[in-house]
Amino acid sequence: MMTGCSFPSPPAKAGSLLKSSFASIIRHPNYHWNVVQPPGFNLERLPLLIENTHKRLARVQLECLPYEEVLKRYDRPTTLFYLDPPYFGRKLYRYNFETQDYEKLAERLGALRGKFILSLNDVPEVRAIFREFPIKPVTTTYTAQKKSGRRYGEVFITNFAP
Numbered sequence: 522m523m524t525g526c527s528f529p530s531p532p533a534k535a536g537s538l539l540k541s542s543f544a545s546i547i548r549h550p551n552y553h554w555n556v557v558q559p560p561g562f563n564l565e566r567l568p569l570l571i572e573n574t575h576k577r578l579a580r581v582q583l584e585c586l587p588y589e590e591v592l593k594r595y596d597r598p599t600t601l602f603y604l605d606p607p608y609f610g611r612k613l614y615r616y617n618f619e620t621q622d623y624e625k626l627a628e629r630l631g632a633l634r635g636k637f638i639l640s641l642n643d644v645p646e647v648r649a650i651f652r653e654f655p656i657k658p659v660t661t662t663y664t665a666q667k668k669s670g671r672r673y674g675e676v677f678i679t680n681f682a683p
């Protein structure tokens with residue numbers, strides 16, 4: 522049994538943790554394990570994964586900022602923002618949203634110069650807070666679930682006709 526482990530580099534550590542933790546959530550790690558199947562993550566493929574990720578992100582600009590700052594910095598009439606905030610009523614992240622945060626987001630989006638697509642869970646509170654925008658309901662499955670097949674309601678909220 523392994524009692525401790527070291528990784529050859531930070532990308533190797535990040536890649537291994539993200540690929541083997543449930544839903545890539547590493548704040549409360551809950552690693553995949555199987556009795557009758559090998560793990561889905563093959564450590565031998567890690568160098569290729571890192572190389573492909575490196576190539577894919579070579580010309581991508583990453584920001585780690587509050588969303589307000591991202592909107593302020595990049596808002597142009599030609600910009601399309603995709604916003605994926607925490608689900609309403611769920612506490613899944615280190616930083617979650619309270620009702621007033623969604624209200625503030627709705628107000629900020631109302632003043633946007635560019636376009637946006639916002640995805641959230643389909644609950645009455647979300648529909649009420651974002652009522653001034655077109656709301657398109659969809660159903661989806663969550664791949665990071667023990668039991669597959671269950672459908673969930675989500676909404677795409679936009680400031681343009683989809």
Ligand SMILES: C[S@@+](CC[C@H](N)C(=O)[O-])C[C@H]1O[C@@H](n2cnc3c(N)ncnc32)[C@H](O)[C@@H]1O
Pocket residue numbers: 586587588589605606607608614615616617618
């Ligand atoms: C639904 S997750 C986004 C997942 C991401 N789209 C992905 O595919 O990995 C919501 C994220 O919003 C972050 N968040 C919470 N408050 C925020 C804020 N004020 N500004 C920016 N991000 C925030 C949370 O920490 C969480 O990581």
